[in-house]
Amino acid sequence: MKIAIASDHAGVALKTEICNMLLDLGHEVKDFGTYSAEARVDYPDMAFLTAESVAAHKYDRGVLICGTGIGMMLAANKVQGIRAALCHDQFTALLSRRHNDSNIIVLGARVTGMDVAKEMVKAWLVEPFEGGRHSIRLQKITSYEQKPNTMLNADAKGHITVDENQATSHAKVWAGGDIVLGAATVILAMGEGRKAAAAINEYLAK
Numbered sequence: 299m300k301i302a303i304a305s306d307h308a309g310v311a312l313k314t315e316i317c318n319m320l321l322d323l324g325h326e327v328k329d330f331g332t333y334s335a336e337a338r339v340d341y342p343d344m345a346f347l348t349a350e351s352v353a354a355h356k357y358d359r360g361v362l363i364c365g366t367g368i369g370m371m372l373a374a375n376k377v378q379g380i381r382a383a384l385c386h387d388q389f390t391a392l393l394s395r396r397h398n399d400s401n402i403i404v405l406g407a408r409v410t411g412m413d414v415a416k417e418m419v420k421a422w423l424v425e426p427f428e429g430g431r432h433s434i435r436l437q438k439i440t441s442y443e444q445k446p447n448t449m450l451n452a453d454a455k456g457h458i459t460v461d462e463n464q465a466t467s468h469a470k471v472w473a474g475g476d477i478v479l480g481a482a483t484v485i486l487a488m489g490e491g492r493k494a495a496a497a498i499n500e501y502l503a504k
């Protein structure tokens with residue numbers, strides 16, 4: 299397989315180990331850096347390089363590593379076509395393949411031990427996607443990321459309404475009353491608006 303890999307400064311040691319393992323297993327590896335554990339870098343820079351190369355099918359899969367894995371996961375998943383899964387053990391790594399068809403595995407070098415991480419990557423690379431009902435769910439994500447936000451519509455006065463055709467059943471649960479959010483009035487059309495208003499007010503009060 300052709301594999302793209304990258305880390306920030308917190309993940310350099312683990313990245314080196316994983317690169318060596320992948321080469322030993324016969325994979326072709328592209329290391330997008332960083333190369334020094336001492337010089338601080340910003341994880342989005344490496345995440346975007348790696349994720350774009352996988353999304354463009356220049357590489358079959360990607361491996362991203364930072365301290366917790368959270369930053370790399372957030373950044374990589376902004377790239378269209380990327381399903382980056384932050385995994386902590388064999389179970390999450392395998393399920394991210396079977397159910398989510400993850401194309402990037404993300405690891406936290408300060409969270410997961412070296413040997414556990416290596417075993418996870420090894421197992422993740424060969425685990426197939428199950429397809430079936432999982433394909434339908436992933437297709438919903440793919441369709442969603444290809445269009446602008448459309449569940450809520452705002453008019454010139456700042457009134458926001460839920461588009462019933464676009465809203466998912468989950469969003470519809472939250473539809474129904476008048477909610478005042480600063481200068482904008484949110485008018486939701488169906489369902490349990492009072493509950494939504496209470497939750498939003500509680501959130502704003504925090």
Ligand code: RB5
Nearest residue numbers: 308364365366367368369
């Ligand atoms: C770097 O200190 C750390 O913030 C980074 O490696 C990562 O954990 C971010 O999510």
